Amino acid sequence: MPVFKDTFLERFLQMEAAGGILLMVATLLAVIAANSPLASLYHLFLTLPVEVRIGNLTIAKPLLLWINDGLMAIFFFLVGLELKREALEGELAERSKVMFPALGALGGMVVPAGIYVAFNYQDPVAMKGWAIPAATDIAFALGILSLLGSRVPNSLKVFLTSLAIFDDIGAILIIALFYTAKISLNALVVAGFCVLVLYVLQRRGISESSLYVAVGVVMWVALLKSGVHATLAGVILALFIPMRSRENPDHSPLKSMEHDLHSTVAFFILPVFAFANAGVNLQGMSLAQMVHGVPVGIALGLLIGKQVGVFVLCWLGIKLKLASLPDSMTWSSLYGTAVLCGVGFTMSLFIGSLAFEETGVNLVFDERLGILTGSLLSGALGYAILWSSLTSPLKTPSRS
Secondary structure, three states: OOOOOOOHHHHHHHHHHHHHHHHHHHHHHHHHHHOOOOHHHHHHHHHOEEEEEEOOEEEEEEHHHHHHHHHHHHHHHHHHHHHHHHHHHOHHHOHHHHHHHHHHHHHHHHHHHHHHHHHHOOOOOHHHHOOHHHOOOHHHHHHHHHOOHHHOOHHHHHHHHHHHHHHHHHHHHHHHHHOOOOOOHHHHHHHHHHHHHHHHHHHOOOOOHHHHHHHHHHHHHHHHHHOOOOOHHHHHHHHOOOOOOOOOOOOOHHHHHHHHHHHHHHHHHHHHHHHHHOOOOOOOOOHHHHOOHHHHHHHHHHHHHHHHHHHHHHHHHHHOOOOOOOOOOOHHHHHHHHHHOOOOHHHHHHHHHHHHOOOOOOOHHHHHHHHHHHHHHHHHHHHHHHHHHOOOHHHOOOOO
16 A cells, blocks of 8 residues: 555645646746747737726836736745744654754755855845845756656655745745835835734634735735835735634634645746746847856856755754754755755746846846756756666655
């Protein structure tokens, strides 16, 4: 009999893997659209003006920013739900299992950022992108991992997922601390009042999801106007969603919302984001653009920095007896997974858009070139290493 039961984690991993494959397709379509006769239509699609007006309140943005600020807030809401669930009763609830992926995530953020800084420290504008190679794209990485089929041990998937969760926490903190515009105190006060309302709803045991979402929408608008990036509203809202309903202890509002959002995020929001942000125009690309510090720093940060940072910090943690190598994981499979963490696609693109959108200097081409190159090479190399180290299905746990 199979030991891998149809658990929530199993279904989650399967859905994320399928979403990663869809992300690859969306990315390819974006690059084709940007380098074909459809390029003008692609540009019109991204710059289509969309305006919402309620009385004196107006939100007017091109479609690209509605995707990046609006749809991605839903993505971060889902990330927040996953973080809360894992912290309360998942992998992150057991301290013995937390240290290993936490160390890997720390190394996987610090070393890539250091490599980027080494190539761009003399350019203050380029330095704004220091956090771009610090991200890992869990959907893409799991999509690649799924191509290896049953030979992948469950401990490897859990490690990669847990590491990505810590990586997401780091990305959220980076966005909150370093990528905010000029602050509007009035709008920030409104956002703070929304947090207070959410706290009261949670303390009173109210489990009606629609009330939380309504307050969350107001908070999103307030943060959008405040200068603090609006996607953080999704994370804040998620932290107040009740884990259990007082009226029905068997019902979890958090898990219910998480389950309902997974397919929307995996199969719509992230592919749309990828299609809107990955369209790099490769026509007329010069050598100077290819060797610019921004794409080189990002590409090497993802390809070299991620594998070195993740593997070395995990190795040190084991040698210092701060953590232990999970069951069914070998040093070679750990290294292959560390390389796979260099697929930074979605979060790297998102941080890149925040880093350079208000600089007045067009570094978008440079940024996307580095992200695509580093992610592609990391994915291919990580897959090759894992394929070699997991050649036999017998290396997976016993299925009896």
